[in-house]
Amino acid sequence: xxxxxxxxxxxxxxxxxxxxxxxxxxxxxxxxxxxxxxxxxxxxxxxxxxxxxxxxxxxxxxxxxxxxxxxxxxxxxxxxxxxxxxxxxxxxxxxxxxxxxxxxxxxxxxxxxxxxxxxxxxxxxxxxxxxxxxxxxxx
Numbered sequence: 001x002x003x004x005x006x007x008x009x010x011x012x013x014x015x016x017x018x019x020x021x022x023x024x025x026x027x028x029x030x031x032x033x034x035x036x037x038x039x040x041x042x043x044x045x046x047x048x049x050x051x052x053x054x055x056x057x058x059x060x061x062x063x064x065x066x067x068x069x070x071x072x073x074x075x076x077x078x079x080x081x082x083x084x085x086x087x088x089x090x091x092x093x094x095x096x097x098x099x100x101x102x103x104x105x106x107x108x109x110x111x112x113x114x115x116x117x118x119x120x121x122x123x124x125x126x127x128x129x130x131x132x133x134x135x136x137x138x139x
Contacts (some may be wrong), residue, residue: 004132011078012037013068018045018066018080022055029055035066040118040136042082048112055093060084066134076126082116083138 002010020033031052035042042064046052057064064080123132 004090004123004134007076007123007126007132008040008078011076011123012042015067018064020052022052023059023061024051024055033064035064035116038055038122040134042080042116042118044116045111047110049110053101053112056084056114061119064116077124079124079131080087080116080118081120082118084116085115086112118119136138 007085016034016036017032019030019033020090021030023029029052033044033045033046035044037043062080062084064082066080067077068075112117116135118136119138120136121134123134126132
């Protein structure tokens with residue numbers, strides 16, 4: 001029997017694209033993003049002058065839908081609540097750079113790596129089962 005941690009990691013390992021929501025003037029905005037992860041921490045890149053960066057400066061919390069397989073009702077996916085920070089660790093940035101360089105459109109000097117530290121993850125639609133939740137320690 002696998003644990004909810006293992007099941008969520010399976011989705012994180014299998015998929016790379018999800019929707020990331022931010023809030024501006026009390027209204028939600030979602031966009032498709034490509035992610036990499038280390039354990040349960042997600043990383044993505046964006047242009048440092050993008051609207052989402054401005055939105056995240058005002059409210060660093062995000063909601064991500066991750067892993068929908070597009071096979072119909074019952075597809076397994078993960079809901080992620082997290083806190084976003086700009087990320088400056090050169091070791092991990094260099095490790096991720098090759099993957100994101102092929103995806104990022106624009107000048108590399110404009111690329112900002114975002115780190116999403118999970119607060120809560122919910123495994124959804126696992127063959128009709130109720131959601132399974134995984135909570136993370138927060139500051």
